[in-house]
Amino acid sequence: MSILSFENVSLDYGAAAKTGKLVLGAINLSLRADEFVAVIGRSGSGKTSLLNLAAGFIAPSNGRIAIDGVTIDRPGADRAVVFQDDALYPWLNARDNIAFPLALRSVPRADRFEAAEKLLNHVGLPGAGDKKIWELSGGMRQRVGIARALASSPRFLLLDEPLGALDALTRGKMQELLLTIWSQSGAGVLLITHSIEEALLLATRVVVLSPDPGRIAADIPVSFGREVLAGQPVRTIKKQNAFHSLQETLTDLIHDEQAERAA
């Protein structure tokens, strides 16, 4: 089983940032390919920076990020990224957006078409392949973005607030889709979210980043996502005492000075 690891990783954005400020300090974190890790933390605590490091978009100032012991120094097909802004190509229809990573790998057109159709079904958009991007709702666009991320069969899905711009109802449906995809794809998930509730509902571990410099204040195993996958209604899960109590703990860790004390 693949493991994505941050080994003593620190980050400053160097002279270009003109602050010289350490954004992340000595992060040690491992993500197995059967885990769903949600990262929460105050604005500016370094969540997106952490994800960009895992994606290989930026390099650490110290330490290293590795998959199965091999250092990551660039983006790769083994890691797929989905952002809040779907970043789809407006000149391509839904099917060709999904098939794009396969076209880059010179997969024959008929095979790309077939794979994209399967992925459209998988994300709940059967028959939508010919749709133009501007014909799709925000939720549908994120579904296409997730399908495109899955097209390269990544070992890790790196999700930066992918549901942040969606209305509550759509977000709820998409949360369940993310869980299903995680359980079926065999890819590990690293999810950045501002929603404590979302982190608790989806993740197998919730990591709290505290700021200045960003460091891990808590790393808490949770299991509500498995209850969702087993068909337990989300509203029932959210009523559990255990859910409330973890919600409070995480809120305190993020908003109180406890984060600093716990580090």
Ligand SMILES: Nc1ncnc2c1ncn2[C@@H]1O[C@H](COP(=O)(O)OP(=O)(O)OP(=O)(O)O)[C@@H](O)[C@H]1O
């Ligand atoms: N490209 C960059 N150049 C310089 N500084 C940056 C850059 N990107 C982020 N920063 C700084 O790094 C710190 C952490 O930013 P980051 O976006 O990783 O935090 P975040 O926790 O994701 O924040 P938010 O929740 O607001 O999205 C901030 O102080 C930010 O200003």
